[in-house]
Amino acid sequence: EPEVTQTPSHQVTQMGQEVILRCVPISNHLYFYWYRQILGQKVEFLVSFYNNEISEKSEIFDDQFSVERPDGSNFTLKIRSTKLEDSAMYFCASREGLWQNQPQHFGDGTRLSIL
Amino acid sequence: AQKITQTQPGMFVQEKEAVTLDCTYDTSDPSYGLFWYKQPSSGEMIFLIYQGSYDQQNATEGRYSLNFQKARKSANLVISASQLGDSAMYFCSSRYTGNQFYFGTGTSLTVIP
Numbered sequence: 001e002p003e004v005t006q007t008p009s010h011q012v013t014q015m016g017q018e019v020i021l022r023c024v025p026i027s028n029h030l031y032f033y034w035y036r037q038i039l040g041q042k043v044e045f046l047v048s049f050y051n052n053e054i055s056e057k058s059e060i061f062d063d064q065f066s067v068e069r070p071d072g073s074n075f076t077l078k079i080r081s082t083k084l085e086d087s088a089m090y091f092c093a094s095r096e097g098l099w100q101n102q103p104q105h106f107g108d109g110t111r112l113s114i115l
Numbered sequence: 116a117q118k119i120t121q122t123q124p125g126m127f128v129q130e131k132e133a134v135t136l137d138c139t140y141d142t143s144d145p146s147y148g149l150f151w152y153k154q155p156s157s158g159e160m161i162f163l164i165y166q167g168s169y170d171q172q173n174a175t176e177g178r179y180s181l182n183f184q185k186a187r188k189s190a191n192l193v194i195s196a197s198q199l200g201d202s203a204m205y206f207c208s209s210r211y212t213g214n215q216f217y218f219g220t221g222t223s224l225t226v227i228p
Contacts, residue, residue: 043218106160
């Protein structure tokens with residue numbers, strides 16, 4: 001069964017550095033998402049992406065964050081000048097279409113640790 | 116505003132028994148979707164079941180069923196015949212208008228042998 005893949009599984013970075021989290025969505029999916037889950041807390045929506053542009057973003061997704069689909073397969077989340085509070089699990093998800101009953105398919109996540 | 120509420124931070128159930136995990140939502144949109152996900156200790160998010168606002172019947176998927184009470188805005192997950200492998204976090208999620216999904220705070224389920 002096709003799946004969403006995320007790399008790396010764990011990223012350790014010094015505060016102030018830039019990180020790029022990578023995702024390969026399911027190939028025929030059209031909608032892509034990034035979520036954040038701080039340890040022990042709920043999953044928080046960051047951004048959704050369709051047709052090579054952001055369709056929605058949350059208050060969390062400020063100028064520190066950016067997303068890109070540089071080619072036909074990868075979907076990346078860049079965090080500039082990381083802060084300690086950026087430490088979290090970051091999930092990528094994709095969705096085939098916008099039919100109401102279509103779920104998001106999640107990757108296994110990237111655990112980001114900021115030192 | 117709280118879009119999705121899960122009031123049970125932790126639940127315990129005896130193996131082979133049924134358990135209900137609560138979820139209430141908040142929307143005035145006529146069209147919406149409700150999803151349940153399972154998150155084992157390994158961290159991945161696994162889709163379990165979906166309920167649409169216009170669905171006349173409660174959704175079922177194997178041992179999972181959804182007790183959908185539209186007037187009360189609740190979409191409780193029922194797991195029948197619990198197994199040890201069901202021990203995990205369970206998240207209720209909703210999609211209203213637009214392309215944004217909201218998640219509850221989750222319920223940690225522990226199945227006791």
